[in-house]
Amino acid sequence: MAQVHERLTVASSCSAYTHMTIHAPKKILIVEDEADIAHLVKLYLEKDGFRTTIAATGSQGLTMIKTNRPDMVILDLMLPEMDGLEICKKIRMAPDTALLPVLMLTAKAEESDTIIGLELGADDYVTKPFSPKVLVTRVKALFRRLERTHDPKQTSYAYGSLMVDLSRHEVMVDGKEICLTAKEFGLLEQLLHHPGRVLTRDVLLNAVWGYDYYGTTRTVDVHIRRLKLKIPLLDEAIISVKSLGYKLSDQVPVK
Numbered sequence: 001m002a003q004v005h006e007r008l009t010v011a012s013s014c015s016a017y018t019h020m021t022i023h024a025p026k027k028i029l030i031v032e033d034e035a036d037i038a039h040l041v042k043l044y045l046e047k048d049g050f051r052t053t054i055a056a057t058g059s060q061g062l063t064m065i066k067t068n069r070p071d072m073v074i075l076d077l078m079l080p081e082m083d084g085l086e087i088c089k090k091i092r093m094a095p096d097t098a099l100l101p102v103l104m105l106t107a108k109a110e111e112s113d114t115i116i117g118l119e120l121g122a123d124d125y126v127t128k129p130f131s132p133k134v135l136v137t138r139v140k141a142l143f144r145r146l147e148r149t150h151d152p153k154q155t156s157y158a159y160g161s162l163m164v165d166l167s168r169h170e171v172m173v174d175g176k177e178i179c180l181t182a183k184e185f186g187l188l189e190q191l192l193h194h195p196g197r198v199l200t201r202d203v204l205l206n207a208v209w210g211y212d213y214y215g216t217t218r219t220v221d222v223h224i225r226r227l228k229l230k231i232p233l234l235d236e237a238i239i240s241v242k243s244l245g246y247k248l249s250d251q252v253p254v255k
């Protein structure tokens with residue numbers, strides 16, 4: 001009997017481990033100065049299997065991003081000292097957090113700020129007052145959306161009438177081949193790889209030109225402009241994000 005019991009224990013701990021490796025819980029940092037809201041959000045996220053930490057100020061939040069390496073940040077817009085927009089900008093400017101998903105919490109009266117929030121690189125926003133259940137749904141939807149667009153093995157892209165074959169370095173629009181320089185091609189590749197996400201000039205410069213390149217971020221602007229001239233569809237699709245960089249609209253513009 002003792003043997004059977006032992007085997008059962010081993011079997012169950014094994015399956016628990018397997019379960020953990022497949023579904024490693026995602027870590028979410030909640031940056032919110034209102035303790036009641038922060039704890040309610042924490043409660044609902046943890047009920048759904050997420051691991052959470054809370055930061056009550058912006059500077060604490062930025063420190064915890066570095067130490068805790070969260071998979072997503074839920075960021076309140078109205079914070080003392082440093083507001084949510086400032087924090088979001090700092091997250092996007094630092095190369096190691098440039099692509100960290102950010103979901104912003106805003107109040108209805110701040111609708112113009114909401115737009116600025118998205119312009120400064122928040123990936124989504126939820127308006128206060130909100131139902132915690134709705135917030136959890138939006139968190140999950142954002143994770144799903146980002147996972148879908150993050151397949152590093154993808155070698156070809158279709159974006160409206162634009163087809164890009166990465167392995168053959170081939171760009172076609174309406175079946176007609178477009179000649180791009182290596183840098184233009186590199187920029188296009190980065191944008192197609194992260195649709196709907198703000199990529200700062202520094203991130204693009206490092207990805208396409210490399211860390212040892214001594215040029216300025218103006219170089220990125222020049223090449224984006226050339227890319228838009230060669231592929232008119234991109235003129236509308238590549239959105240310039242004030243003071244930060246560029247993003248490829250995840251909705252293909254209708255011509």
Ligand code: CA
Pocket residue numbers: 032033034076077078079
């Ligand atoms: Ca607040």
